[in-house]
Amino acid sequence: TSGFGDISNKTFPETFKFGAATAAYQVEGAWNEDGKGESIWDKFVHEDPTRVKDQLNGDVACDSYHKWQEDIELLKELGVKLYRFSISWPRILPNGTPNKINQAGIDYYRKVINGLKEAGIEPLVTLYHWDLPVHLLDLGGWLNEDIADYFGDYARIVFKNFGDDVKLWATINEPKTTCMNGYGGGSMAPGLQLLADGVYKCAKVQLLAHAKAYHIYQEEFAATQKGKVSIVIDATYNEPASDSAEDIAAAETETEFNLGWYANPIYLGDWPEVMKAQIYNRSLQEGYSFSRLPAFTPEQVAYVNGTFDFFGLNMYTSLIAASADYPIGEPSYYSDKGTATTHGVDWTASEADWLYSYPAGMRKLLNIVWNKYNPGSIYVTENGWATNDTLADQSRIDYLQGYLSNLLDAILEDGVNVVGYTTWSLMDNFEWAQGYTQKFGIIQVDFDSPNRTRTLRESARWYQNLVSTRCLVDECVDS
Numbered sequence: 509t510s511g512f513g514d515i516s517n518k519t520f521p522e523t524f525k526f527g528a529a530t531a532a533y534q535v536e537g538a539w540n541e542d543g544k545g546e547s548i549w550d551k552f553v554h555e556d557p558t559r560v561k562d563q564l565n566g567d568v569a570c571d572s573y574h575k576w577q578e579d580i581e582l583l584k585e586l587g588v589k590l591y592r593f594s595i596s597w598p599r600i601l602p603n604g605t606p607n608k609i610n611q612a613g614i615d616y617y618r619k620v621i622n623g624l625k626e627a628g629i630e631p632l633v634t635l636y637h638w639d640l641p642v643h644l645l646d647l648g649g650w651l652n653e654d655i656a657d658y659f660g661d662y663a664r665i666v667f668k669n670f671g672d673d674v675k676l677w678a679t680i681n682e683p684k685t686t687c688m689n690g691y692g693g694g695s696m697a698p699g700l701q702l703l704a705d706g707v708y709k710c711a712k713v714q715l716l717a718h719a720k721a722y723h724i725y726q727e728e729f730a731a732t733q734k735g736k737v738s739i740v741i742d743a744t745y746n747e748p749a750s751d752s753a754e755d756i757a758a759a760e761t762e763t764e765f766n767l768g769w770y771a772n773p774i775y776l777g778d779w780p781e782v783m784k785a786q787i788y789n790r791s792l793q794e795g796y797s798f799s800r801l802p803a804f805t806p807e808q809v810a811y812v813n814g815t816f817d818f819f820g821l822n823m824y825t826s827l828i829a830a831s832a833d834y835p836i837g838e839p840s841y842y843s844d845k846g847t848a849t850t851h852g853v854d855w856t857a858s859e860a861d862w863l864y865s866y867p868a869g870m871r872k873l874l875n876i877v878w879n880k881y882n883p884g885s886i887y888v889t890e891n892g893w894a895t896n897d898t899l900a901d902q903s904r905i906d907y908l909q910g911y912l913s914n915l916l917d918a919i920l921e922d923g924v925n926v927v928g929y930t931t932w933s934l935m936d937n938f939e940w941a942q943g944y945t946q947k948f949g950i951i952q953v954d955f956d957s958p959n960r961t962r963t964l965r966e967s968a969r970w971y972q973n974l975v976s977t978r979c980l981v982d983e984c985v986d987s
């Protein structure tokens with residue numbers, strides 16, 4: 509079945525926070541204005557425009573660097589009480605080091621945060637949504653453990669400047685997608701293809717960097733600022749392809765190599781056992797004398813373990829997982845994992861080739877996260893749908909309604925403490941290697957006009973109604 513149950517006719521709890529999300533490189537533009545340094549995305553798209561499907565880039569994007577007031581007006585119009593956005597590291601520290609702070613960058617985010625405050629909208633701020641300063645790439649980027657120290661210095665400056673007004677922090681957005689696409693497949697900056705030897709090191713460095721920022725907050729800011737810090741992890745719900753023991757194990761392995769890869773070290777301590785065992789065994793058979801999965805020292809396990817105040821979950825889609833044989837040959841994350849994945853035949857396709865709608869996966873994944881990791885509370889920090897440019901985006905409404913109904917069931921029926929939701933995205937933006945060919949916004953942006961005119965889609969009207977009624981259907985009963 510497609511997993512569509514009846515849409516819940518209960519209301520969302522009064523305390524539940526609805527919001528919307530964006531990320532700096534995808535919306536800001538002004539890539540070289542007012543002292544901003546070059547990021548790895550600036551370099552990646554300028555060096556070889558063919559890396560992006562429409563050969564366009566984020567030089568201007570939604571021009572939110574200049575149009576932030578308009579963005580806040582749109583948030584107000586939607587009625588949301590939460591806005592997730594990210595800070596551009598090289599806008600604050602042009603070469604990534606604390607040696608030179610760009611005051612214009614500080615001023616920009618200060619204005620945005622003040623504007624949100626006046627509008628009664630709470631900021632949820634991501635420190636790193638993929639735009640590493642180029643200078644730090646020259647040092648090895650996320651393959652060099654020293655980057656954790658640089659990240660700590662950057663985080664301290666941000667906490668110090670904005671922590672009086674920002675109480676929800678996400679350190680790193682989707683370390684898995686960064687490492688798999690930036691250091692594995694190579695479709696994203698910095699474009700390295702190190703699926704066997706780079707992706708696990710990248711993961712370790714990002715986890716150490718996250719933990720560093722978390723500890724700095726706890727030691728230097730938590731007592732006075734009283735905010736919450738966590739990481740944002742993207743994950744799929746993985747359904748076994750059949751009732752066979754092999755496929756059931758494959759779905760579990762799929763989850764451990766994706767969600768567990770990052771969540772286990774932070775919420776339980778250390779890599780998942782199945783990753784340790786399978787990567788070590790494959791490495792030996794491939795001729796290595798060591799595991800390609802770099803071990804955490806016991807001190808590092810303890811340093812990373814427990815570095816969360818909530819769970820930030822990006823959830824878009826699900827997979828059907830089966831066990832698969834990968835003969836020993838080219839070493840790779842995929843052969844280490846040993847699964848084959850597809851999507852359900854009756855799941856609706858979006859404009860993005862990886863994104864299919866399976867609403868029940870939302871409830872199932874929330875239960876897994878809740879029961880396995882005991883995070884105390886969960887924010888769904890991204891969830892959204894890709895369409896073409898149309899304003900009549902009924903497929904997005906169907907998707908959001910189905911996923912949010914399952915999210916609500918998880919809260920009311922299963923007791924999962926989901927406290928907030930920021931849909932991806934507030935508006936169309938630069939969709940990385942897909943350029944402007946895929947639209948994720950509930951608000952349309954006209955990238956052909958210098959104004960970057962923003963227009964509410966039908967889904968934005970629908971979301972506006974949901975936010976004000978807390979109800980997914982025409983009429984709700986009290987929850």
Ligand code: PNW
Nearest residue numbers: 531681682685742744822824825862939
């Ligand atoms: C997110 N998946 O990445 C990113 O955080 C956003 O910046 C991006 O615009 C958005 O998704 C839409 O692509 C993901 O395969 C990419 O499950 C792929 C997956 C999940 C998240």
